[in-house]
Amino acid sequence: MAAEGQPSEGSPAEEPGTERTWLAYPDPQIDLAAVRARLVWTSILEGSFQRAREELAELARLHPEARGRLAGREVRFVEALQQMLDEAADWPRWKQPGDWLTFAKQPERSGLVGQVPSVGPVRWRAELPMLPTGPPASPSGPVQPTAAESALAPLGYHPVVVGRWIFVNTLWEIYGWDLWTGQPLWHQGRIYRDPLDRSAQAALVPRQMWGRPRCTLSVHGHRLYARMGTPVSVWGQEGDGPANGYLVCLDLEAEGKLLWKLAPEDPRWALEGSPVADGRSVYVAMRRSELGPHVQAYVASVDADTGRILWRTFVCGAEPPVRNLPQTSHHLLTLHGDTLYYNTNLGAVAAIRAADGQIQWIALYPRQIPVGGKPIGRHWARDLNPCLWDRGVLYVAPADHPAIFALDAATGQLLWQTGPELEDAVHLLGVWEDRLIATGDRIYGLATTGPRQGQVVFRWPDGPDRLGYGRGFLANGRIYWPTRHSVHVVDARTGQPIREILLRPLQTGGGNLLAANGLWIIAAEKELVCLGVGPTTPSEPQTTPNHPGGGKATPHPGLNLQPAPQTTPTPQNARE
Template sequence: MIDLTVRTIRTAGLVGFLALSLLGARQSFGQVGDLEVRAEFSLTVELPEIRNDTKNLLSQIDQHLQQKNWQDAIDTLGRLIGSHGDELIARGSDQVDLGSQYTYYVDLKSYLQRRIAEYSRQTPEFLEVYRQRIDPLAQTVLDEAKASRDPAQLATAIDDYFLSSYTDDALLYLGDLLLEQARFNEARTAWERISPRFRTPNDPSGVLLAMPGQPMWVAVDGIDWKKHRNYIRQCLEDNASSSPLATIPNSNIDPAAVWARLCLASWLEGAEDRAQSELELLKQLYPDGHGYLGGRETNFAQFLSRLVDTSHGTLPGRHEKDWPTFAGAYSRNGHGKLTRPAGTYQPNWSVAIDRQVLSRPAGSGVTNGQAAEPEATPLISETEKELNSTFPIVHDGVVVVADEQRVRAFELESGLAAFPTSGRAFDKTDLEYGAFYSPGRRVDVDFESRRRGNLLSAMTIKFLHALGVPRFTQSSDGDMLVARLGITAIGVPMFQAQFQDPADMVIFDMSKQGKLIARIPPVTELSLPWSFEGTAIIDGNRLYCGMTKSGVRDESAVACFDWTTSQMLWRKSLSITQPYGSGLVQEADYGHRSYNLLTLKDGVLYYNTNHGVIAALDAERGDTLWLTRYPRLPLVPTPRLELAHGLVQRNINPCVVTQGLVISMPLDCDRVFALDAATGQLVWQTVPSGIEPMHILGATDEDVLVSGKQLFWIQLHSGKIRAEFPQVARDPRDSGFGRGTIVGDQVYWPTHDTVYRLGSRLDENAQVVTAGEPVDLAQYGEEGGNVLVSDEFMIIASPSRMTVYSPTSSDVLPKREADDPSN
């Protein structure tokens, strides 16, 4: 049994306050040094930090402020933001254990907003001069933006005139607009920018339960209000600089109105603990606060008490009948829904899928002319010859799977091909069965003639050696489906690259029997050698995707395309690092396979680069909202390709965003950790090497469910590991095998021979609850794999085939009180 008490670390250090000087960041982006010895993998991460000319302008602003030449300071500030606003600057760090450090960056514009806001609090006469200059135009622009009811337009106006006299009211209104659209994280951030008092203040007496700058509800959750009410009130009133957000210097907005909105947003999101904590703060500090809420003039505390205490909020789209993308939602926290209880399951239909194996260079199993026993590759939840590479999605009663060459669709109930196909593919063991797009089938000459025609491209797919486990995903929005098709190896040696093109994003219209609508390549003649890293998010007419520019160093970026025109709208470069393929194998040069997926939540893109950096970007404009460098795990190069695959096995691990947290487990990090969604600051982490995670299945309002060889329940807001299943090491076939899924109040967790059905919530004693009879796959000659549930069906994509199971009865185990999500 593993000791659960030592595997979580809460942040223990303050994020250092920003120095009054605007200097101190170093220039590094694009400066590529000589590679070290091939066997030494470099953990260096280079960022687009501020340049020397930027530092000179910052120094000029400092001088103008010190000399009270405020007009000159304002002019220089405008020039700096206009020409250098997207450069990054470090704003603090957390030293958490044995030298492990998280470092936080924002773009220069956000940094300057926060810096000038702090200066304005200390020097009100500067703020008066500044507002005299910008207020007349700011009022007009902000009023027009509010009248448009377009959050993007209003957010841009707020950024342009952040220190105006009217911005706090605009932020309140922006949060209301975002709340109407169920964009909870963005709404909370807008309201918290109204004043620093909505984040945890400095606490010299050590009363509060969170560090300065963290969300206030955590700091007072479980506090003794009777004893500490007056102290907390005074701390909040005195709070001027602990918020990591850029906040208004002297807002006149009623704090009770903001706390009421924060509580309402928590309730609507289904974050009941947070709602209760914020409601108690409202009752204790502003019992008489009143205003317009819920369509009428009301006492905030009384109205919200009736709401929170008598009913449960709902999280829109949390339980979906369809499964439109990896992890069920672009927040990567989708939950399946059972239309009727299932006593157990039996196979309904099955089709073959393309079996994947790990790359082995030619001759790797031969020594002196004799066949040698191949060395085993240590993998979690799969083996080198049984890879769980396929992740189906479900769209309107149709199951869709893809590989590097084809996309296939089947009717969920019958297993028949969903769309007409030509040729001989009527055998369900044929990989062409159900294919509505594959080489030689449904090819549009206009699309192909732009850049194809290399006959060796298709031939080299199976023979191209690259580091990493193959993964295949798709995404859908409405009737549009996107898949990444083609060779997924990145940064392959030049002699191989000339025989293959990087994978494209291919868009299909599912309402027109999978008609090919668009094909977007990652490169043009002017942009070589960019590659897509994983399947894009499709949202309306936009595609969002991670990209890599290969070279001596790999450049990681996020890009946005208009798929209707194939035009790239923006691309934001984030970091430069050493590619895995050229650093982790000593014997030769290899490319690597990357399947990084973006997360989209409330208008913000979150990207786990798996190269030392996690970033949040505005989805509309591509602006960097924050970037966090996490402690990277030293990766020891191995002498052979087949032994290195395990180092990058966890290569499909997007961030999970829920309740204001960004949960992540990068492949180059030996811990699971949570960041503040608004700021990128560390909230908690598990103890380094405490668990071996492979998948984040999702989160309830209490726990994050993480799986590998075992299934773990990690407390959502503290990082404490509360339970594991199974507790005792068993036969390897009883270890996790594939990706499970959360289904209502249950979690389906697969092993090689069984799918366990457990309660997604623990009981009152923090014990794992059995929610249904385990599904014995071995009795049907089937095996585990990647599981999802849609409608009443359970779908398992094993290494060699996809099987759809139907429920055999509605007799389920008696429901225990601890299983009830209302408890």
């Protein structure tokens, strides 16, 4: 993987055997023992205890008696840091916010859940329309592989939670409920509806297409952003089509009032997934289709108040996975500080300055695109796969390569990469201490540091069965992993199963799983289910206006809200 220059189709990665080098200041006049001591200190403060132990062992080997100032005191480095590391095990963990504001919880896509609520009965459920999917154009055409979902019933819904509010979007509508009661927000529940009639909407969803529709949202402050409309981002080799999707911005302080709508005027342009946002702007990935086989990836900044495009930066151009077939894609950006990161799935990963769109670095890798007549790799099931940022490292699982990469987030330098054995890993859940957790048909734990970095430390279950069904989450050193009929709780460091939560006795099944503000939410292929005991009073101050209380929960057009029977969970619902 190379990390410089403008990318183009077929750009080479590093030659085999090339020594990896880093920029270095010549002949530094600095105390190396003090530098190494501060690296250990930093690892302890950020909670990377395993890395701190390894760095401390190296410090003890190289500078066993070195002394200096640390935290305002004159100390022997090894002794002081060992004491700090021993005490750090009892430090309180940083409290994770309860809201779930975007895909993977936060713009870094590395959100960890703080306190996991108790499992309880289904409180309410709402029907959702089955997202469209279809066969290839011909029996001999390309068939996109699947992992952790069904090819005929994709798990495409990813709701967001803000205080006591939960929102989910379909291709054409956005709905909101009170998280704890299931009452539709603002007396109707449907807070946005596409103006097209059903026949016009149906014409914008091809019967055959590559890819599967995904529905995501993002919330920043009191504004909700969503990518709506046709799921198609590339209509075919001719370069344009009847229409493309669009972005909407809704004001949650004004009962979901539409503030602005952004739709590309040129049919060759398409918006990818829902954006990320900061206090100034909204950032979204875009795609441009030209005549011929190539597509181009861009990143754009949009004024948060007006919906006007402020800048748009070209990242790369490459051949899409298939030709002469409409394609759906829903690429998401990652935001940390003032830097945007984009996994293009076109042979390049980019870092872009949010303030002005300047490219900071681009890392290239050799693509593995489908070739006629040959089996398509399982890694092509990765279609909702933004970069994951964690403590200065960027983790990437691209669709067009079977490996998972770890890059230095500041430079794009390749730190390590896996082999092809993880091609069915479609979700990067997060990092716990020195373990990157990836899931798909099964769970993988990868070492992020030390002599085994980039290697699979555990895989569960180890048999041939493909059990995964949906995206789970990571909380307090435990993985919550959904299958069709259970949620498995697994130790994030060892891969040992801890508990199995049976879903059938709770009258529900698996799907995309999240936990927020005292309850569990399962987004299945055609329903949204909220379950758990839930708090009796808000556990934290409301971050949104008060919900208009009172009144009986009523169905709203297009959805069927079903209050769950009030059952008491039994011990048989969980297996230790």
